[in-house]
Amino acid sequence: MSQLNQGSGVVSARLQANEYKDNFLDLHPPLDPHEALVAADRCYFCYEAPCVTSCPTDIDIPLFIRQIATGTPEASAKTILAQNILGGMCARVCPTETLCEEACVREIAEGKPVDIGRLQRFATDTLMQTGEHPFVRQAETGKTVAVVGAGPAGLACAHRLAMHGHAVRISDANLKAGGLNEFGIAAYKSTNEFAASEVDWLLKIGGIELDLGKTLGKDIYLEGLLEDFDAVFLGMGLGGVNELGLSGEEKDHVIDAVSFIHDLRQTKDLSTLPVGRHVVVIGGGMTAVDAAVQSKLLGAQNVHLVYRRGRERMNASKYEQDIAASRGVNIITNAEPTRIIGNGAVQEIEFSYTVDGLLGLQRTDDTFRLKADQVFKAIGQSLTGVPSLLKIDGRKIAVSENGKTSHAKIWAGGDCASHGDDLTVTAVAEGRDAAEDIHRTLMA
Amino acid sequence: MASLQSNFLGIKSPNPFWLASAPPTDKEYNVRRAFEAGWGGVVWKTLGSEGPPIVNVNGPRYGAIWGADRRLLGLNNIELITDRPLEINLREIKAVKRDYPDRAVVASLMVPCEEGAWKAILPLVEETGADGVELNFGCPHGMAERGMGSAVGQVPEYVEMVTRWVKETTRMPCIVKLTPNISDICQPAHAALKGGADAVSLINTITSVTGVDLDLMAPTPTIDGKGTHGGYCGPAVKPIALNMVAQIARNPITRDIPISGIGGVTNWRDAAEFMALGAGNVQVCTAAMTYGFKIVQEMISGLSEWMDEKQYTSIDQFIGGAVPNVTDWQYLNLNHVTKARINQDDCIKCGRCYAACEDTSHQAISITPDRIFEVKDDECVACNLCVNVCPVEGCITMETLPVGAMDERTGIPVSAEHGDWTTHPNNPSAQAAE
Numbered sequence: 001m002s003q004l005n006q007g008s009g010v011v012s013a014r015l016q017a018n019e020y021k022d023n024f025l026d027l028h029p030p031l032d033p034h035e036a037l038v039a040a041d042r043c044y045f046c047y048e049a050p051c052v053t054s055c056p057t058d059i060d061i062p063l064f065i066r067q068i069a070t071g072t073p074e075a076s077a078k079t080i081l082a083q084n085i086l087g088g089m090c091a092r093v094c095p096t097e098t099l100c101e102e103a104c105v106r107e108i109a110e111g112k113p114v115d116i117g118r119l120q121r122f123a124t125d126t127l128m129q130t131g132e133h134p135f136v137r138q139a140e141t142g143k144t145v146a147v148v149g150a151g152p153a154g155l156a157c158a159h160r161l162a163m164h165g166h167a168v169r170i171s172d173a174n175l176k177a178g179g180l181n182e183f184g185i186a187a188y189k190s191t192n193e194f195a196a197s198e199v200d201w202l203l204k205i206g207g208i209e210l211d212l213g214k215t216l217g218k219d220i221y222l223e224g225l226l227e228d229f230d231a232v233f234l235g236m237g238l239g240g241v242n243e244l245g246l247s248g249e250e251k252d253h254v255i256d257a258v259s260f261i262h263d264l265r266q267t268k269d270l271s272t273l274p275v276g277r278h279v280v281v282i283g284g285g286m287t288a289v290d291a292a293v294q295s296k297l298l299g300a301q302n303v304h305l306v307y308r309r310g311r312e313r314m315n316a317s318k319y320e321q322d323i324a325a326s327r328g329v330n331i332i333t334n335a336e337p338t339r340i341i342g343n344g345a346v347q348e349i350e351f352s353y354t355v356d357g358l359l360g361l362q363r364t365d366d367t368f369r370l371k372a373d374q375v376f377k378a379i380g381q382s383l384t385g386v387p388s389l390l391k392i393d394g395r396k397i398a399v400s401e402n403g404k405t406s407h408a409k410i411w412a413g414g415d416c417a418s419h420g421d422d423l424t425v426t427a428v429a430e431g432r433d434a435a436e437d438i439h440r441t442l443m444a
Numbered sequence: 445m446a447s448l449q450s451n452f453l454g455i456k457s458p459n460p461f462w463l464a465s466a467p468p469t470d471k472e473y474n475v476r477r478a479f480e481a482g483w484g485g486v487v488w489k490t491l492g493s494e495g496p497p498i499v500n501v502n503g504p505r506y507g508a509i510w511g512a513d514r515r516l517l518g519l520n521n522i523e524l525i526t527d528r529p530l531e532i533n534l535r536e537i538k539a540v541k542r543d544y545p546d547r548a549v550v551a552s553l554m555v556p557c558e559e560g561a562w563k564a565i566l567p568l569v570e571e572t573g574a575d576g577v578e579l580n581f582g583c584p585h586g587m588a589e590r591g592m593g594s595a596v597g598q599v600p601e602y603v604e605m606v607t608r609w610v611k612e613t614t615r616m617p618c619i620v621k622l623t624p625n626i627s628d629i630c631q632p633a634h635a636a637l638k639g640g641a642d643a644v645s646l647i648n649t650i651t652s653v654t655g656v657d658l659d660l661m662a663p664t665p666t667i668d669g670k671g672t673h674g675g676y677c678g679p680a681v682k683p684i685a686l687n688m689v690a691q692i693a694r695n696p697i698t699r700d701i702p703i704s705g706i707g708g709v710t711n712w713r714d715a716a717e718f719m720a721l722g723a724g725n726v727q728v729c730t731a732a733m734t735y736g737f738k739i740v741q742e743m744i745s746g747l748s749e750w751m752d753e754k755q756y757t758s759i760d761q762f763i764g765g766a767v768p769n770v771t772d773w774q775y776l777n778l779n780h781v782t783k784a785r786i787n788q789d790d791c792i793k794c795g796r797c798y799a800a801c802e803d804t805s806h807q808a809i810s811i812t813p814d815r816i817f818e819v820k821d822d823e824c825v826a827c828n829l830c831v832n833v834c835p836v837e838g839c840i841t842m843e844t845l846p847v848g849a850m851d852e853r854t855g856i857p858v859s860a861e862h863g864d865w866t867t868h869p870n871n872p873s874a875q876a877a878e
Contacts, residue, residue: 034514041512044835047795050815109792109836 006301009345010253010374012274014299020270023297027188027323028092028118036122039115040069042106050103051116056421056429057084061100065119077127078134080120085159085432086152088128088198089181090425091121093189095286097319099425128197133204138165140207143442146171146229148216151179152424153414154235155202156431157438161233162207164439169229170208173215179237180415181424183262186290187270188297222387226409231438234397234405234412235431238381244282248340257281257291257378264294276374279303280349281329282337283378285315291376292329303329304370308336309356336363346375383416393418403434411438446751447758448744450484452724453617453642453702455575457484457548460759461715461743464706464727465489465552465578465621468737470526472536475549479540481737482744485548487619487645487727488537490525490580493555493565497527498587504665507654507674516734518680520654522665522672524586525554530568538572549573550619554580554592557602559609566614576617579610579641581632582648584625584675594648597623600635607639619704622646622688624681629688633698644692645704645727647685649675678730682708686721690770693722699767711739712746719759720766779863781851782826782842784808784819790839791817797830797840805829822852 006014015023031039043065051061059080067076080087096102096117104113127134143166147154150172158168176182181195203210214220216236225232241256243249253276267273275298281288284307292305305324307314311333314321324331335351342348349372352363382395391398391406396418403411403419413419413430420426450460462485463469463478470489478486492498500523507520526533541549551574555561569577581597588595596602603620610618620636622629624647633644651673655664663671685707692698705723709715710731718726731739747759756762786797786809793815801809808823809830819830826842834840845851847860867874 038513044794044796046793047799047811049795050793105792105794 006277008277008373010274010276013271014275015271017271020298024188024191024270026191027186028121030125031115031118031122033122036068036073036119039119040065043069043114044105046105050105051100051114054099054103055083056099056423056426057087057090057432058429059083059087059120061116064123065114065116068119068123073123073126074130074134076123080124081127081134083432084425084428085156085202086181086198086424086428087120088124089152089185089190089195090428091117091124092194093181093185094423094425095317095319098317128201131201133201135159135163135205137163137206140167141165141443143167143231144169144229145231145233145438145442146225147233147235148172148220148225149179149235149237149414149416150174150177150199150210150212151235151237151414151427152181153417153427153431153434154179154233155199156428157233157235157411157413157435158208158431159202159205160432160435161438162205164435166207166230166439166442168208169211171211171214171216171220173213173236173239175213177210177212179235183265184237184258184287185265185424186261186294187264188294217385217387222389222410226407230409230442232410233403233431233434233438234387234410234416235414235427236383236416238383238415240382240384241377242380242382244337244340244377244379246337246340248342248346251340251342252345253373254340254346254375254377257283257287257376258381260291260376261287261294264298270298273298275300276372277301278371279374279376280370280372281305281376281378282349283307283376283380284309284313284333285378285380286320288376288378289316289320289324289329291378293324293327295374295376296327296329300374302371304332304372305329306332306335306337306351306370308334308354308361310334313356335368336361338363338367340375341369346372348372349375381415386416402437403430404437446748446756448484448748448751450725450759452548452704453576453619455485455548455550455617456546457725458546459484459740459744459747460719460725461740462486462548462550462704462725462727463732464729465580466729466733467521467523468729468732471528471533472540475536475540476543478732478737478740479544479547482740483547483737484725485550485575487550487552487578488533488574490552490554490583491530491533491565491569492525493561494530497529498524500524500527501667504667507665508678509654509680516730517678518652518654518676519678519730519733520652520665520674520676521649522585522674525552525580525583530565534568534572537569537574541573541575548575550576550578552578552580552621554583554587557591557596557606562606562609563613566610566616570614570616574616576619576642577610577614578619578621578645579606580621580648581606582621582623582646584623584649584651585673594623594625594651597621597632597648598626600631603632603635604639607636607641611640617642619643619645621648621706623648624684624688624707625651629691630695630698633692633695633701637698637701641701643702643704643724644698645706646692647681647688647707649677650681650684652676677708678734679708679710682710682714686717689718689723690721690767693764693767694770712743712750715743716747716750716762717766719763721770722764722767724763774865777862777864778868779859779861781845781849781858783821783824783845784826784828784830784840785843786817786819786830786840787838788816790836792836792839793817794835796833796835800829800833824853 064076064079101113107113147170178195279295279300281292339350353366397412399417403413411434414427448459465487469486505523509518583593587593620641705718706727
C-alpha cells in the first residue's frame, strides 16, 4: 500500500480512497457454490466427530456439511442455527483454527482441515439471503424476561426465550444492538453491516422488544427489572478498560484499543479516521491484533505489537499472529512498557525486556524505546457496575451451571459471567443454555 | 523400457490402447488427433448401411454422475451410430489408414439383420484397407428398437448367424462386440465363436437412466420433457466389465477366443487389470471424452513402468495372468482366516470404521474415550468393510492368521488344510474329502 500522507502525528486520509476499500475487504471471501461442494466433499462424516466436541455450541458439523454436499444449504443452515442462532457471525469470527478446525481429523492427517468456518458461512449466508427466518415462535406463555445487553449472549438468550413463547425485552447501553459483533470485531471480519443485518434477521422470530440507550445502574436497575419481569438475564459486556498504570499514560493519543475499534466499525468513510504514523499496541490478545492490523490497513507506517510474555502465552492464536505479521505488524514479545514519553502528545514509549520464570514475570535492566505517535492499550477489559445483590467470582458475576447466579430469578452469561472463554461462540452457548434453564424454571 | 507392441488377431499397433467405437472416432479429424496423441488404434464409430444417414436428437445426448469435485464417474449416452454418410466415412478411413499404417484401424458396423445388408457393406470396408471389422451387437438404445445393436446381441442365434455371414464374405478379422445387457455373457460369446468370430470385445454400454429431473419429473437427459434409457459407461462400469471379461476368459468353451477389453478403462492400471483377466488389448472411450486424447501418454508411461518393475518385456507375458485365480465361491478356502488390523500411527481417529462395524456389521471394533479404535478379534469376521470405509489408505489391513493360531471368534485353530464349501459338513451335497 502506498502512503499518501506520510507525515507524523495522528492524521486521517493516509491512503488513496480506493485503498481503504481493498484493505478492508472480507478476510475470508465467501465460498461460491462449487467451492462449497468441493470443500464439503472433504468431510469424512466422522463418528462422534471431534469438531463437534470442540464447538462450544455443539453444532452438528458433519451433518451440516453433508447437507451442503447434497445440495440443501438451507437445511444445513437450520442445523447450524438450531444450535447457534448467531452461526452467521460465528462463521466469520470464530477462531476455528483453535476450535473445530484444529480438531478436524484432516488437520491431524494432512495439516489441512475441512474449511468448516467458511462452509458454515456458505450455509448461513445462503439462508439469510432469502430473508426468511427458519424458526417459529411457540404460543405465548405469558411470561416475561428482561435481557440486559444486546451482544451475542443476550441475543442468543432472547431468541431462544422468544422461540419458547416468552416475551423478552433486551436493553443495551448502546444505541445499536449487536454488542461486540457490532462494535468490537475487526472490520474485515464482518463486512457489509453484517452484524446489524443479523440482528434484524434474528428479531424476526417475534416477541423481542429492543430498548436501546439504557445503561444498567443508570437508566435501568436490577431491582426494577426483577419487579417487572419473571426472570432476568444479564449479558453485559466489559465496560471498563484496564489501565497500564504508567507515568505519562494521560498523554494525548494514548487510548484504549477497544474505543479505536469501536470508532473504526462505526465510521462510514475510513479516510476520515485518523491514525498515527508510528503506532504501538500493547497487549497480546485478539483486540491487540485487531487494533494493530487495522492501524496498518489505515496507513500507519510502523506498527508494533508489544506483549509482555512469550509468544506462546499470547491469547491471539497463531493464525491471528500470522495475519498480523502478513499485514506488516511487528510483534515484540517479552517486553513490558515502563514509561510513556512525550510533550503533551506521546512521542516514545520505553520498554523493559522481561523474563517469565519461576518467580513470575520479572523485568530486566535491558530497555529499549519505540517511536510512537499513537498508543493503543489492549491489556484487557473488566466488568464495571456489578449489581450489589449478586455474588462475584473474581471480577465477574459468579455463575453455576446454565448461567444461574446467586439470585434465583437472575441468570448471566457472556463476558460478564465467571464461566468460559471470552469468545463470541461461548457467549452464544451460554445465552442459549441460560434461556433453556429460564424456560424450564418459568414453566415448572 | 518394456515394449508395448500389440498384436491382436494379427492387427499390429504400437500399444494396446485403442479408442472404442464412439464419438471420439466419428471422423478423420478426431482420429488424426488421436493418433498424433499416441493412441495405438481406433475402432471407427459404427457405420450403417448406404442411404440416408440416421439422425440424432438435437441435444442433450449425454447424462453423467459425478464424484467429489465433479469427477465424472459414469456417462450415459443416447447418441446413435454415425450420422454421416457412409461414403464420407469410408473415404476418411482409407485416408487415415494410408497415413498411419502402423496404427490399427477397425471399422465398427451395424446394418439390418439381413444377409444382403451385411454382405453389401463388407467389400466397401475392405476396400479402405481397414485392419478389421467389429460387429456392433451392443448398443442398447435407439438402434435396438429397430432390430439392431443389442437386439441382435441379446439373441445368441442371431449373433452366430450374422457372424457367419460376415466371415463368409470377408477375409478381414472379425471382432464381435457384446452387450452386457444379458444374463450370461458366455452365451453370446460362445455364439460368436460358433459363427467363426476371431475375437469378442466387451462390454458395450449398460442400459441405464442417469437420473431424474425432480422439477420436470422426467428422466435425464431430458428432451422436451421426455427421456429414454441410454447406454452407461465410464469408471463406474469397470467392475461389471471386468467380471464379464473374466467369465469368458475362464469358461472352458470360450476361453480361447481373444478378447478386447472395454468398460471404464481410465488409466494404465485399469488397462493392466483388464489384460490380466485375459483381454489382449483395451478400448477406451469415456476417459478420452472426459480428459481428451492426451491421457494415452499416462497410460503408455504407466504400463511401461509397471512392466519394467515386474520385469515383463512384452504384454503377452501378463495377459491372462490373473485368469487362473478367478474361481467360484464354492472353491474359496474357508480355512483361511484373517483379522482386521488398525495401524495406530496412521489412524486419524475419524471413527468411520467404528460406525460401519458397530451400526452395520459385527460390533468388532472398540472405541475409547480418547478415540483409540481397536479390533476385537473375537468378533471380527474379516469382512473388510472397515478397510473399505477408512479414508487413510493402508491404515487398516487384513492380517492372515498363521496356521495353528487360534481364531478367537470361532475358538478353532487355523488349519493348514484347504477346506471349501464342497467338502464342508454344513453343505448337504458335500462330497467326502479325498
